[in-house]
Amino acid sequence: MADEVSRLIAARFGGARRGERPPLSAMLRRRGGALPRRLRKQAWTLARADEMSAQPKIARQLDLVRLSHAHQALTAHLQPLGELSRWRGRAIGFAASVTLGLLVLAAGVIWIMLKRGHL
Structure with missing residues (x-):
């Protein structure tokens, strides 16, 4: 989910070099100010969940409903x-x-022609 949001932010607002796929937290630091405040908070929630999901025990404790709504x-x-x-x-x-x-x-051109008397 976070990768898709990161890709969409890069496509809409820029902030990523060609071929680069930065994580959502990096994209939010670069272009997060372009999002509305309510969505910015949800994006940071999604970015933190993405970082925490690297640990399997913590990943099972994440609120998937809230993350799905944010996504x-x-x-x-x-x-x-x-x-x-x-x-x-x-x-x-x-x-x-x-x-x-x-x-x-x-x-x-018209003004110059008028000044010179051609029109």
Whole structure:
């Protein structure tokens, strides 16, 4: 569960190099501030449980229902914005900046032509 949330945080907010799969605690230190406070607390709970699950005796004592709810809440928040949506957003932003530049350039050319009396 923690690995999936870590992967989703890296995909949505960045913070991981290409090919790197940092643990959830590292991703929360890097980009945890981008999460809402309620989800940040649940993410830290999930990260602590991930670290404690390395010990089998402690892993059996973890509250799996609470961890499952935290996982569901985090994945529901992080999944809606997928890879295609992020790419599309970047493309739209780039196109908007190019369009704005062309509009400013056209306005400048028209202004210069008006000043010189060509129009």
